[in-house]
Amino acid sequence: MSLLLASLAWKPDLKPSAKLVLLFLAGRAGDDGCCSPTIEVITKAVGVSSATIYTALDTLEKAGLIERQLRRADSNVYRLHLTEVPRV
Secondary structure, eight states, X not given: OXXXXXXXXXXXXXXXXXXXXXXXXXXXXXXXXXXXXXXXHHHHHHTSOHHHHHHXXXXXXXXXXXXXXXXXXXXXXXXXXXXXXXXX
């Protein structure tokens, strides 16, 4: 877990579901800013529907806070971009 990413994840002004997903990803990311949990894992951890997770991920990606890269059919690699936090 990167403490820097975890602390930066609190800064963006986001809807609660997007903030929770970002905080979860930051908590799972290494110092390289990457993690690769499945949607199912994120859904269970955050406690919202998978549809809400997909919407939150779209929001985070459009805001430039994350980048998704297909890893397998059931998971992505998420790269967090939190050094300069854009306003959403």
